[in-house]
Amino acid sequence: MKLTLWTYEGPPHVGAMRVATAMKGLHYVLHAPQGDTYADLLFTMIERRDHRPPVTYTTFQARDLGGDTATLFKTACQDAVDRFAPEAIIVGASCTAELIQDNPAGLAGSMNLGVPVIALDLPSYQRKEGFGTDETFLQIVRHLAQPCARTEQITANLIGPTALGFRHRDDITELTRLLAEMGIGVNVVAPMGARPSDIARLGAAHFNVLMYPEHAESAARWLETNFKQPYTKTVPIGVGATRDFLAEVSKITGLAPKTDTTRLRLPWWTRSVDSTYLTGKRVFIFGDGTHVAAAARIAREEMGFEVAGLGCFNREMARPIRALAKDYGVEALISDDYLEVEAAIAALQPEMILGTQMERHIGKRLGIPCAVISAPVHVQDFPARYSPQMGWEGANVIFDTWVHPLVMGLEEHLLHMFRDDFEFHDDAGASHHGGAHKPREVRAEAAPAAAAAAGSMPDAGALLDQAVPVVQPSGEIVWLSDAEAELKKIPFFVRGKARRNTETYAQTKGVTAISVETLYEAKAYYAR
């Protein structure tokens, strides 16, 4: 038993959902209790998907346990096939269903459903989400990929992109373009966008581009063994890695590497004198192994940062990340314990964190800027704009993303010069982030003490509270103490508005003393 507050990875069946949701024409029948459907919202809300994930949950309840949950599962399979007419289904159990041992594989296999049934064995109490994506994709490939003739043109499969991935959507576009510039076509992209019938023709490609080892390395190995397809080992994130990737592709295909870098800006942006202030910035890097390895190289070789520490949450990548850390002269942190990561960052006191949305939170607490480089992701990690990590445009995007959280060149100098200035001090934050001005004295004591006492005070609240100007209504309008107390009960993020509205209302009504009554009169007045 292990106490967990926040998790970097979900259970393995969520990994299977990421694969199923990325694909088309595939349906996942998941033996699971009521409540496990929460996972749908990861896709519909965080990723803003416009379709429900293709998952049928058997939704067994306590009263079913004494009875026949196996029949429930079979009914769910038949209904799913009838309703959604998938080309293939994957079947499996979530953590609770694993305990009741209904054997979804055997049940579905015996049903004669008329479509291929791919059984998943995802041990919920041992493995996690990353294993779930990799294993699910492997099983899909093993069951559906057919031997076939190579395409005439040299083509590659892009394998690894899933639903809920960090910038997977745009990485596909960027890689497709890089390969096209070398005269290489894309045979199949999978899992994202692929149908089971597309998986069947994976073997037609000349090689595989393994985009994200976390999600497709097992499948890449299987295809190498069974279809003699080599796969790329370099993940093309960053300028150097992209060049290495193109060289690797050249070696596999015999085509000359095309390095048309006319749209690459990172090298000049980072050399231009304004970037001098980036020199030696101490960064802490944490995320999935693939993105961390790429980020470390960019940080040191392309941004001129100093890597103060690095690590990953997925144990599957522990070995390469330990080796990498050695190369950087630091100790690798291999952990999925959020508190441990926080403690490591607090001890190292880096000037910036390159992490996941979890580290963004740590950064907020510790007052350290953070840029996101890896899943787990939040809704804001799915930008509307084109925003890849891979290839030349990926390098450009990374430059912008990593520089943005920092206080910029000259401003940083001014902050040093006027360090103790009451308005212009280094606690005030970067001016281009548009945060409200924070007077120095309040923050120094009150916020951290209060946060510590409350134990779980929303940290943004502590900061925003101060952002609300303490209005001393000019002469005429005063807040009676009970109204002031009532106002404090309103959530911080609307309190400023409530105060303004109430005062405006009071002014128009000629009220000079604001009571609780006035507060609510105003609220009703502005209701819409």
Place this chain on the structure above:
Amino acid sequence: MSAPALGCTNTPVLKERGQREVFCGLTGIIWLHRKMQDAFFLVVGSRTCAHLLQSAAGVMIFAEPRFGTAILEEKDLAGLADAQTELDREVDRLLSRRPDIRQLFLVGSCPSEVIKLDLHRAAERMSVKHAPHVRVLNYSGSGIETTFTQGEDACLASMVPTLGTTAEKELLLVGALPDVVEDQAVALLAALGITKVRCLPARRSADALAIGPNTVFALLQPFLGDTHAALTRRGARHIPAPFPFGAEGTTLWLQAIATEFGVDPALFAKVTAAPRARAQKAVAAATQTLSGKSIFFFPDSQLEIPLARFLTRECGMTAIEVGTPFLHRDLLGPDLALLAHGPTISEGQDVDKQLTRARAARADLTVCGLGLANPLEAEGMATKWAIELVFTPVHFYEQAGDLAALFARPLRRRALLAPLAPKMEAAE
């Protein structure tokens, strides 16, 4: 505002079983831990439970939460480790790190229920060990037993046996509301001369509650069936009333209590007139948008029937289907009686069948969970996230306008964005 004689009281209920697109009872921890500021909620479960809490919480809104999951591992299941010993160790570690914690809830989950891990025994043992500083209770928030808000019901019901005893005539308000709303209710009751009022759950464990044969209680939420039963067993008496949503609901709820306490009708009219008028005014603003529109509720929180009553009677909407995960007639009788005959009342869910009905109905507004909202929007239907109705202060007079506005906003937004129609592209 005349009530239809029986409303939906005798409307046959469409009972459905099948895939349910709802949260499990663990989700209630998200608001319960904010309400009880010295409590920690320890789920004994799987990685899925931890992932659910993280996802449902809007992902890490609170930096250091007062909830966590003791994740069962292979060795716990294989019997290689004694789960009770393991749990003791984790709790000791937790309590030593968080000396501010005065109440600990051990929360059962699907896996802990299936392997029959006895959390009641664990709670008793730990209560003895950590007394008097920490009180340890247990309840189940598992999906196999509880749907979404039933988690709060199970939590509050677990507290009832621990309450002290009193012979005083007191009013107990039951249900976790935001402090500001609770204060409003208490202030209104005080203005009516009802001053012996306590709230379950109390904000801090030190605010000792006591009940007895002279306790009367009013429910603030419609999903508190087990708590109602537990209080009744302790001799307390329920004051049936419509739930306090909207001007009408709040007035009727207060009226039921006022009648119980023999409040002078003139005083009642005087105290309620101004806030009631304000509520009506605020609701009227949203009614301009809502009037004449139809609404379809997917089951979510058990708030559906009182909300349908509010929207149809105070906002001029027409209900097509009102789905609820569980229909507790004893508690919802007064609301059902006020809800005009017409809508389908459904209990439970078979989500694909219900989606077929919702698509056929194409209501002007469809109230559903987060898993369904964007997909339905992409099909051109306006939706309202049900979860906001639970996470937003919506009770009593001063929030009536906010409640109506929650439903009006999606429709107003659609009107504003009409030039971008017919179809916005969603994420691939």
